[in-house]
Amino acid sequence: PEPIAAETFLGIDRGAAKIGSATVIDRSGQMVAEKIALEGAAFSAEMARWRKRIAALQRKGLQRHRAFRLRGRKADIAIGEYANRLVEEAFKYRSQIVLEKIKGTVMARFLTQSQFQKLHQALTYKAERLGLPPPVEVPAAYTSQTCARCGHKAAENRPKRDAAGRPLQDVFHCVSCGYQANADDNASEVIALRALHQEQN
Helix, strand or coil, X not given: CCCCCCCEEEEEEECCXXXXXXXXXXXXXXXXXXXXXXXXXXXXXXXXXXXXXXXXXXXXXXXXXXXXXXXXXXXXXXXXHHHHHHHHHHXXXXXXXXXXXXXXXXXXXXXXXXXXXXXXXXXXXXXXXXXXXXCEEEECCCCCCECCCCCCECHHHCCCECCCCCECCCEEECCCCCCXXXXXXXXXXXXXXXXXXXXXX
């Protein structure tokens, strides 16, 4: 296909409460689309069931079983579904797809490092088939603690508990400007902004 010149940036964050979350911004840094997500609770529960089943098989001394392959296929189906959705949005908004650069020491959230690499590979070939540029990577450090509105970075931006003492996982609340958002959505916007700044500089 004819190459598509990117007009926007689609940032993708591995979710704390979702498999992944994405936000589209334009070249002035304004949000174009948000909350492009794939719900993660069902995926997480299914992967936990498979882990439990495989652990039981391993305790019995079984190292080869169809369950090992099926677990991988289930994860691949979810990753493929999300890749298709992301590329659809990227094509609609003529976006440069942006991913965080994952290191081996980064703790996995819903997607493990290997699964995130599979998502990267799927996005690369699916984008190429539509004429979109290949995904680019930006540093992942502090994306979850940085405010997409004012740029303030602090661990306190991610409160651990609510007023009643219940644990929080997906809340972002900037202690500097007061901006509040879903933590995954905020991080995906920060990732998109980093790509914009990376290109400008």
